[in-house]
Amino acid sequence: MSNNTEKLYEDVCRYARRTAVLSSVNELLGWDERTQMPAAGAEHRAEQSTALAGLVHQRWVDPKYGDQLDELSGAMTVGEGSAESVTIRRLVRHRNKAVKLPRTLVEELARTAIFGQQAWQEARQKDDFPSFRPLLETMIDLKRQQAEALGYPQCPYDALLDEYEPEELTCNVAPVLEGLRDALVPLVAQIQQSPRRPDTSVLHREFPIDEQERFVREAATAIGFDFSRGRLDVTTHPFCCTLGPNDCRITTRYGETFFNAAFFGVLHEAGHGIYEQGLPIEHYGLPLGEAISLGVHESQSRLWENMVGRSRAFWNHVYPQAQRRFPAALSDVSIDDFYFAINDVRPSLIRVEADEVTYNLHILLRFELERALLDGDLQAADLPEDSYDKCHRYLGVTPPDNRSGVLQDVHWSAGLIGYFPTYSLGNLYAAQYFARAESELGNLVETFTQGDFLPLFTWLRENIHCHGQRYSASELVERVTGSPLSARPLVAHLQAKMGLLYEL
């Protein structure tokens, strides 16, 4: 780069980084709202968030910044894969999306999301889908407008998916997810027919909360979450958020008589946190210091929660500690029975409580429904019936009401259309990356049995976390595993594991 271009590059990066720093303040506003704020502070908090988000948006669409970016794009003569060219390409992409959305649409989407969530909450309480329908229709219409404003390669859903899974295409994702569905539906049926059933009541004994708290902190520390650069707090809906490069906060909820809620919840959120803590600090606030996509993010949480946390090798090491920590609940439970219990597969109606296998079917039916809604192939009025139907076909269960059916999730009311598939992409990537790590490192079962999670942690750091947004999600999976997105590793993993447990 010439001296001028170098100076311009530095200016642009400084500006973008400062904008990201301001934007990170909104993470604190959100974390505090959910963990600390007195309820009466909600109205003012919304004002603070709106004011700050407005300022951040203004900075992203600032014409001077745009001109600088354009000039830089033209002047960059360095190689395609250099840090500088990746940074500029991503910043340009981000800016172009920001300027494409008219301010009125952004505001209407935000307003509708607020009303939508209120309407959804009431409708769910009263099991009254018709009262929610008009808002859902408005939201779908706005999301169509958003897709048109942003533009898309092939179909409107591409534009929405891109918000969460940048550069991913519906035509790439859909067949893989359909393949997953076609493999899981018969697996679930097979499991249903197996005479073997775990005794899950052992997970519903007394697990004192203060003991759980110590136990989950130890587990999160063991897999690599760095508490000197983070926190763990309690919320109704667990989450992970990053306030800065050395301040990543996760939350969980404790059930006094349910072991899984906090334990697997913390492994999950710690997985997200470990990814955030592994992004390169020197690029903080710029694309090379940020997570690629929700799918890749979810792959990191699912990997630690399921591939590691629900593995037999993990419990070889951890179960004796669990028995010492919860003697009243677990001293008479064998490791085999415990391991089977935490891997119980059972079609149910609640997505967030679903097991490793059926979870994906919950996602797939939502993915199909929201695409049909957006394309106009499905009318909001017909949503309940269609969702009952799919639920029955994929899971073999039918919701008794809309509350446990189509009104189950907050997503659509909040405008989060295109978000659901990233949950299953996370599971797919997790299996792909784990299989690759296993074949490269060789002895993961052995290391887990010794309580040594550092080899896997280091492999993830070096193969995924360190890249930030250098590669898109689909580029990265090819680069690391040699294959594109695929359902095979996840299906193979589930068939093998459940085959053994259920003697299929």
Add this chain to the structure above:
Amino acid sequence: MSNNTEKLYEDVCRYARRTAVLSSVNELLGWDERTQMPAAGAEHRAEQSTALAGLVHQRWVDPKYGDQLDELSGAMTVGEGSAESVTIRRLVRHRNKAVKLPRTLVEELARTAIFGQQAWQEARQKDDFPSFRPLLETMIDLKRQQAEALGYPQCPYDALLDEYEPEELTCNVAPVLEGLRDALVPLVAQIQQSPRRPDTSVLHREFPIDEQERFVREAATAIGFDFSRGRLDVTTHPFCCTLGPNDCRITTRYGETFFNAAFFGVLHEAGHGIYEQGLPIEHYGLPLGEAISLGVHESQSRLWENMVGRSRAFWNHVYPQAQRRFPAALSDVSIDDFYFAINDVRPSLIRVEADEVTYNLHILLRFELERALLDGDLQAADLPEDSYDKCHRYLGVTPPDNRSGVLQDVHWSAGLIGYFPTYSLGNLYAAQYFARAESELGNLVETFTQGDFLPLFTWLRENIHCHGQRYSASELVERVTGSPLSARPLVAHLQAKMGLLYEL
């Protein structure tokens, strides 16, 4: 107002209010830093604060906003005392101060304050005043520059005092504080000669922290702090901060074997909080919704801490509860002995732990020293000696080293010159307001004895809190009590109370 002026007024208020909302985000950044943030997050937190403070400052000095304010000032034809004219006058005042300070000076002050506090901390640890001296000299020089940039009616100290006590003058404050000193020095000497001495060891027994926590929450609630619009947390250095009109947070520290730390600390911070919670919400973010001055703020904390919390009538009601809560510590202690113990007067070296009488002497000597430093009548090099000398003359004790002498407080290292007198102004105003409330309400002793703090609370709401910045501190005290700032009520209160306790 004409329609045009009205519209302009609304625009200006909306802009100022939005700026205040953004500025309130910095309160959360500070609160979180001191109560929740992992230590590793400090560097990024500083970046967040700086970026946000910069944005807020930019908004205050924005030329368009300035032009609108100027136009409005000229166009306002409504009466002098109207809400609108007060609002504009205060906004103009605030803006003029903001534009007068050159950006380079603001940045240098901020930088020097950070280095200054580091240098102070090290110097205090090593009891090494000479290592701190150069930074103190730089800071004093910068504060002189600040005073010159801001301008002042009579002396440079006026400009610095004005930052904390708007529109107050050194020539008004100094004689009152000197009068206070001249009355308190002999009172302390008299008390020293009294054969009566409380047994303060009863305050240093075992007070279990969880019981203290419940007890202080009850006390704060009883005097009127609204926990549905606030919180209480733990920090090393207690404080009160306001994140929004319905989100006021106070902190305290608990000493397992010292009753006073948390109890009187919480009454103090709750007093600040009650003031904040009493400011008119409809004017939030504008002058009529904000506190007048640090002195008036401190008057509200001192009033609840000392005039109420250290009164016999208060303990008539609260002491039986304290005995039930802390039976091991207090069951064999009479209310008389307890009341005497919490009113122990004893010259000491530590300002923050000083009693109701000697506290003011600590303040007065610092007020005299910082004025002399600013005026050049005292060189930083001579500070230790001068401070020993004053300490001996006013308090009868001499610090054994600089650590417990001139290096005791963080203020000067952080550039807080002009801040100290507001502590004593708070004590003076507290006594003036309390005396007035007593004479208007008549039966405060009786209501306190019944545990009824509502009459005093309501009186403060109606006479002080509801006005926001409608009046300056000195206007308000005249308006409410009929007298200007005066040492007489505080001196009378202390002479009467200590006269009884020490049989003077």
